[in-house]
Amino acid sequence: MFPIISFEWVWDMSHIVFMGGLWYALSVIGMGMTWCIIKAVVDTCQGNAAGHHH
């Protein structure tokens, strides 16, 4: 699953494409959630109640 530390890993196209896609998706999700949480913490600390989103 990880380059270098996983012994099945080989530097071939399929690994790079597959794992690249995977890590890309994971990063988007991860960064998105991180942004949401951090912003929520900041907003909460600042006492800003966000408006209703509908």
Add this chain to the structure above:
Amino acid sequence: MDSALIPKGVKRCPLPKFAIGISAVGAVLLWGVFAMLLCWFKGLNQTNMNDYYGFALWIWADLAVIALGGGAFFTGFLKYVVGKDELKNIINYAVLIGFVCYSSALLILAIDIGQPLRGWFIFWHANVHSMLTEVAFCLSCYFGVLTIEYLPLIFENRQVDKVPFFHNLSHNMHEIMAVFAATGAFLSFFHQGSLGGVAGVLFGRPFAERSGLFIWPWTFFLFTWSAAACGPCFTLLITKMTEAITKKKLVKDNVVDLLAKIAGWMLFTYMVAKIADTVYWAMVTTPENGFAIGEFYSNWFYNYWWLAAELGTGAVAAIILVTRAGRHNKFSFVIALISAVICVCLNRWVMVLQVMAVPVMSFDTWALYYPSWQEVATTILPVAYGIILISISYRYLPIFPQEHELNSVE
């Protein structure tokens, strides 16, 4: 008693009545849990699977619920990526149903594998050439996405929403939901396809084998396509059922009609592709392997009726859903939704169970199988779980934005 938790402006049945209903379904759930524990502690000898039938009811259930849960990614795709904004009125429910389906799929997989404690090897020792690896990765990631899409709904519960952090978090998540939804659609496209690939790449199994594009057999695309077509139908069917049970209108007709129309055209084009694929497979792929497709349907159980039923239900559903009159007639509309659901379930059944049943070596024999009660119970388990989760969510969360408007409480 629990009125503080119930969304504002909507009416729910009394708690005792709700509790009784939940307990009834809960009993079924417990039966499933018992069977699940049997499988975990005693092993897969609790099933009727065997060395000819390594993939059986569970894998079908997995493939079926994932296809049916496809309503979540496709509706999300339509709303956030294509920009069909009306669909915001049904997206919550699509997400919820998707969440139920995907969590069920993961649970079934966890029961299905012989060594559940090593399940994570699929990630750790991933073989990127395996369709199942792709399924596992995208499935788990997309389940994460679904969770992210479902969470804000929980945060919108009247009591939870009072916590500023959750309120803010929910708000922020909604802000960038398009990013999540797009990622989800991307992941879904691959794992729905990979599930099709699971069967299509089996070049040792002429019944399943399909030619294709690069590394992807045609079933890869057909599975994604059929999930995009039939998933929303399932969402709509469950919506209609929920409306029937709650005796309330929950989603406006124009929303339903829009989704149904899109699903209808998806299904229509899918059926064209499916028939083309079947013809090519029957006329080219199969004879090359030395088989006549008649041999695949020569069993007393697995005969041409399966093919006819699959294509027939799909065609009926497609024709009804693409016509305005068909969609607007209540009866034909429900028939179409049911047909679409049956169509995709039959397809998944055939692509799992019939694949195993057909003899390949000339001197081999048909392998038929019927599931054990443990398999049936564990397959019903997610249904019970789904009913419970949907009921609770419906009761306490603002799933249907139009409910208040459509059912003004005096």
Add this chain to the structure above:
Amino acid sequence: MKEEGKHGKANKFGMVIDLDKCTGCGSCMVACMSENNVSFKEDESDKRLSITWMKVYRITNGKKFPDAEECFLPRPCMHCEGEHSGHSPCVSVCPATATDYSTQTGIVSQIYTRCFGCRYCMAACPYHARHFNWWDPVWPEGMEKFLSPNVSPRMRGVVEKCSFCFHRYQLAKDKAYMDGRREIREEEYQTACTQACPAGAITFGDLNNKNHKVYKLVKPDNKHHGKPRNPHAFRLLERLKTNPKVYYLSSRDWVRAAGDNYTVEEKRKGITSGSGSGH
């Protein structure tokens, strides 16, 4: 072969089974079980739940009495090479790399402690060469004494299959190394079934080595995925392009025809030779 060109020394171990000689006695099956610590349970009469790395099929010509003929067909793992190196039906689908194709030996391995029991490989294998441990293997008290340390007993919930007695290859390699040799000799690495077969019906060796008996028996066309050039030799399901490394010899036409599937049209035209239609 790509490997051949690169290293010049890659082996491609394979097996030739003479179906004219096989008497169906089942000795190979037992030798395999004994060699590889295969478990057994009280009732083994449901053959679809019975772990037999080597299984002898009884096939018939389908004719009526007294024209009926029968032939026995031992089926180990075919160690398929697939269309491109290592694209075996099973290896390509295993999600956890628990089964692998060695380009050095041509052997399809199975790592029991890596397998998590998804059974996708079983679904992929048209030969039913793979078996699942539906139960915990249990040896009656005392009987665990005959278990060989060369092959680890499997645990419940994993798939197992014939390994061409890979541990014997390792032992032979070790011995050759101790003797200061780089190559092992033909007779140093033989599978348990080959050794036990009273009929001498099984031959095992390196298909890349022109001096080995297996090569001489089938004359594999290694430029075309090892297709046999001996007209009496055939492989099971040649047309599926699994490219097995187990070859069969038979002088009977119907037996060779039973090795593959043919459409009615082909049967009418008489295209039922063991060598497949080759497209």
Add this chain to the structure above:
Amino acid sequence: MKIDRRCFLSLGIGAAAGTALSPLPWKLMDDSSIWSQMWPWTPVPEDGEYTYVDSVCSLCPGGCGISVRKVNDRAVKIEGTKDHPVNDGGICGLGVSGLQLLYGPTRVKSPMKRIGERGEGRWEKVSWEIAISAITRELKELRAAGKANTVGAITGSGRGTVPQMLKRFLTAYGSSNFFTTPTIQDVYAEAFKLMHGKDAVPGFDFEKSTFVLSFGSGLIDGWGSPVRMIRANSTWKDNGTTVVQVEPRLSNTAAKSDKWITIKPGTEGDLALGIAHVIIRESLNSKKFVDNHANGYLGAIDASGVFTQGFKELIMSSYGPDAVEMRTGVAGSDIVALAKEFATARRAVAVCGRGQGDNPADIKEVMAVHALNALVDSINQPGGVYTVKAPDYIKWADAEMDSVAGEGFAQERFSGITDGLNALFISGANPYYTMTDTTAVKKVLDQIPMIVSFSSFMDESAAQSDYILPDHTYLEGYRDVVAVNGLMRPVVSLAQPVVKPQFKSQSTGDVIIALANSLEGTVAKSFPWLNYQQCLKETLDSMGPEIQKNGFWVDKKAAAETGDKNFGTASGKFEFTAITDNTTPAESGGIPKLSSIELAGDKASYPLLLIPSDSLRLANDTIGNPPFMVKIVEDMILKGKSSFVEINPDTARKYDLKECSEAVITTPVGKATVMVHISESIMKDVVAMATGLGHTAHDKYLAGKGINVKSLIATVQDPLTGYDVAWGARAKLTKA
């Protein structure tokens, strides 16, 4: 400090994140997978030093050399010994499974005394001293009461030191009732006595034959020395030898043969004579042999002027192809073609003994088949059949007999073990399972006041006995193993301990010596050896050093010399009279009856013929199938606990039976519920059933599975030999 909701939440999230980032969950995951790789109940075989011990297998009379792989003191694998004269590296499944017997749950772990009802399975472990003194007490009483001759013993082949010691023990004790378990080899020996005037067993030079005509012999299904026969079969394939199998069912042997001739079961002898008819008619027989070396080939007028028909006249008058076709169901044209092929083949041989040849056959049938070898002069010729002298290396002085022994021994010998013995010793035999009409046999044997079993395993006979004095298995002790089964060159091998005795067993040889010593007097004096090992060593010393060095000794001089035409008969010639004597005249134009053998039951009530079918996958003799062997039994032989019968689709239609349905098979002596397997590989109106099933003893892997076909077969005695020659049973099938 006030913990508000926000703080609590932060703590929670922090803790979760912290745990996730710490090695703990990863460690737990890893541990769980490692744990799943080593369930405590999955054994981990101990590694160690690898060694090989060469010995000999004695699970069947084949005499294969085995090389047992050991790791430390454990035996882990049995392989065939490379370059061994019998098996050259090959080995059968049963041979490989030997370790499951050695270490298996069927072992009798110490001397046992029955405490419950006979066969109830309640035992008391006793010491060797107690067991021997208790048995001695009984033996002394019987001897004192003048009933010494009512003590009997049954063994397997009777060859080798242990059976001979048992025989000697009985002789010294005062009984002539030592019985062996006869096989087709014994019938051949009787036939050779009559036709050759020689005390010999048959040695088939199969490897050199160019044409093999088998009358139902399961040549590759376990007939003779099984591995040797399978090797011979491969030689036939390499050399292009033609094999013709005459059998009502497509056995493995028939399936591998070049031609399968289907025949009404029981008429094989008639077919042989039909073939003889064509050979004689076409003058294809060896003129030299019948003219110079045969007696009774042509009829003769005796002193009183009465013409006695000779073999030729009998055959020519009654065994025309048409008549034989009527009797056997084999097409006349096939008979003619077969006869021509047989007679013109360079080195043809005819052989009989149904299936594995475990059961004796009608001697007339054996002689009829053997006559074919005589007609084409294949006797003592390459590729034919040789008269072989069985190894005779046991040269002990006669047992000492006191007056009681003399009196007892002089009494008339019993007809068999079912003839009213007072005590029975069972060694290397399992009569409770292997004798036909099992139920009746059991009833009679159960009347014997004292049964002593020497079995290493809890087999059916051990289970019914009063005392079990467990022998070492062949992997735990020394013993001599004699293989003659159809071999040109018999092999005597020395089994040596591969592992040390696993339980409190003792070599039966030692136990016999102990019993003799305990009986004192002349019985004790007849056993002058310190122990069995000494006895064995002294006995084998006579053979020279080869056996001690190689572990086996090949009797290269046992077979008659090629071309040997010295017959020991009164006429000095091959006796065709043995066949023509005692034939019953033809009934109205049909074929004369060679012998009076008739199966029990009438044809009207039992319209079908049940025949047992032997397979190398099902041990059907003294040793029962070990688990590995049960595992490879085909699913149309055994499914769950049910035996199958194999029938032709026509038969199935006639009795309205479906594939895998249940049916009841009834014979004059038994009845059983079986499953139906419909197949094109068997004749109409014939029902085949696998032997080797229906065990009541042994382990759970074998016991209670299927039906013992012997229990459905009535005993049929051949008046000429006294052997039970039942080859099947009349039967009926009904829907269950």
